[in-house]
Amino acid sequence: MEAEELLVLVARGDQKAFEDLYGLVSGPVFGLVRRVVRDPAQSEEVAQEVLLELWRSAAKFDPERGSALSWVLTLAHRRAVDRVRSARAAGEREQREALRAGEPAFDQVAETVEAGLEREWVRRCLDRLTALQRQSVTLAYYDGYTYREVAERLKLPLGTVKTRMRDGLTRLRDCLGGAA
Amino acid sequence: MSLVGRLLHREDLHSLAAPYALDALEPGERRRFEKHLRDCDRCADEVRALTEDAVRLAWSTAAPPPLAMRDRVLAAVRATPQESAPIPEHTPQLPPHVWGAQPPPARVRARRPLFVPFATATATAALVVASLFAVQAGRTQDQLDAERAQSREIAHVLAASDVRTTSYEDAQGRSIGAVTSVSEGQAVVTLSGYGTPSNGRVHQLWLMRPRVQPRSLGLFKADTPLVATGLGRSATSLAVTVEPAGGSAQPTSQPIVQLALKSVGFGE
Numbered sequence: 330m331e332a333e334e335l336l337v338l339v340a341r342g343d344q345k346a347f348e349d350l351y352g353l354v355s356g357p358v359f360g361l362v363r364r365v366v367r368d369p370a371q372s373e374e375v376a377q378e379v380l381l382e383l384w385r386s387a388a389k390f391d392p393e394r395g396s397a398l399s400w401v402l403t404l405a406h407r408r409a410v411d412r413v414r415s416a417r418a419a420g421e422r423e424q425r426e427a428l429r430a431g432e433p434a435f436d437q438v439a440e441t442v443e444a445g446l447e448r449e450w451v452r453r454c455l456d457r458l459t460a461l462q463r464q465s466v467t468l469a470y471y472d473g474y475t476y477r478e479v480a481e482r483l484k485l486p487l488g489t490v491k492t493r494m495r496d497g498l499t500r501l502r503d504c505l506g507g508a509a
Numbered sequence: 510m511s512l513v514g515r516l517l518h519r520e521d522l523h524s525l526a527a528p529y530a531l532d533a534l535e536p537g538e539r540r541r542f543e544k545h546l547r548d549c550d551r552c553a554d555e556v557r558a559l560t561e562d563a564v565r566l567a568w569s570t571a572a573p574p575p576l577a578m579r580d581r582v583l584a585a586v587r588a589t590p591q592e593s594a595p596i597p598e599h600t601p602q603l604p605p606h607v608w609g610a611q612p613p614p615a616r617v618r619a620r621r622p623l624f625v626p627f628a629t630a631t632a633t634a635a636l637v638v639a640s641l642f643a644v645q646a647g648r649t650q651d652q653l654d655a656e657r658a659q660s661r662e663i664a665h666v667l668a669a670s671d672v673r674t675t676s677y678e679d680a681q682g683r684s685i686g687a688v689t690s691v692s693e694g695q696a697v698v699t700l701s702g703y704g705t706p707s708n709g710r711v712h713q714l715w716l717m718r719p720r721v722q723p724r725s726l727g728l729f730k731a732d733t734p735l736v737a738t739g740l741g742r743s744a745t746s747l748a749v750t751v752e753p754a755g756g757s758a759q760p761t762s763q764p765i766v767q768l769a770l771k772s773v774g775f776g777e
């Protein structure tokens with residue numbers, strides 16, 4: 330069953346449907362959260378919160394506004410970013426330094442074969458962006474920086490960063506179009 | 510604001526679709542932009558498309574979660590009401606199967622649920638409850654009675670409006686976890702995998718604050734959670750040491766594990 334159908338059933342309190350949904354989305358949710366949060370224990374905690382939130386607020390899913398999977402992953406990303414920012418604000422130095430060290434964007438998480446292929450494709454498409462487009466997009470999406478922070482780090486005006494982000498995403502769309 | 514100012518402001522908001530799709534706005538800006546989205550079709554369309562693009566970046570990070578996570582999440586799901594669900598007539602109780610992946614023995618199952626009125630506990634708390642009590646099957650009557658008294662205190666922490674959780678697991682799978690509330694100055698602390706120290710010694714929990722001697726928060730009894738109270742905002746971490754029977758006034762050995770409290774709002 331598709332994620333859309335499952336979410337409708339989950340919204341009605343169907344626990345069996347939730348188990349199926351878990352099978353479908355737990356890997357992408359956990360992987361994404363870990364990519365952003367990095368700390369394994371905290372990643373697990375955030376991923377659990379996200380999955381439970383799917384159960385609690387499945388009724389909020391609106392198919393008009395996009396696919397179920399992007400709803401799920403958007404939620405996961407939002408929670409991961411919130412966590413990494415509050416950890417950063419709390420001054421967790423090691424975490425900040427790990428982020429500053431600019432660890433390789435793709436090589437740190439154990440992957441399934443499927444994710445590996447998708448990852449290879451995304452990597453290739455990211456390579457086609459200009460350096461500033463790529464950095465603007467990945468610093469925000471994978472490292473959880475606000476566009477203001479990205480502008481500071483790249484020493485660019487705010488307007489430029491916003492444009493680079495949009496151009497970067499649009500170019501990714503053109504490149505990834507065939508990969509779905 | 511002048512008309513020009515308003516137009517400029519709006520123009521500025523239009524440009525936030527991409528940072529929004531990447532979750533790269535600060536909270537205030539995020540709220541303002543979401544308000545703007547409600548009556549700007551152009552931005553709404555753009556956000557929809559750009560969000561799908563951003564999600565492609567997510568797919569490439571997929572990784573299998575730890576197996577135990579599934580049990581914890583499914584257990585929590587069984588204990589957690591949904592937002593759209595009608596309000597039940599009775600105060601919902603934590604069902605017995607939340608105690609763990611393994612169903613507890615029949616004797617335990619027949620008892621009135623140990624635990625909290627669930628309506629007030631948060632989702633995170635549900636997960637913690639599920640894992641805290643995963644070890645409870647097979648307790649004796651006395652233990653259960655003692656734990657019931659303690660569970661009231663735990664329920665109190667879980668019901669706090671600012672309940673948060675934090676945990677740390679080492680490479681050997683030993684872990685310390687805490688459910689905390691800054692407003693209540695309390696934490697429910699669990700220690701697991703450290704076993705019972707030999708020769709009648711005990712695991713003692715300490716409150717660590719800057720420039721102050723550690724303060725004892727109590728002794729762990731087997732794997733029962735410990736309720737620590739009187740944590741001020743200055744608390745920076747919790748530490749566990751092995752101490753002689755009965756505990757010590759001050760730590761006599763190095764901590765075997767320490768848990769920072771910054772991520773849960775302490776340490777000011």
Ligand SMILES: [Zn+2]
Nearest residue numbers: 522523549552
């Ligand atoms: Zn607009």
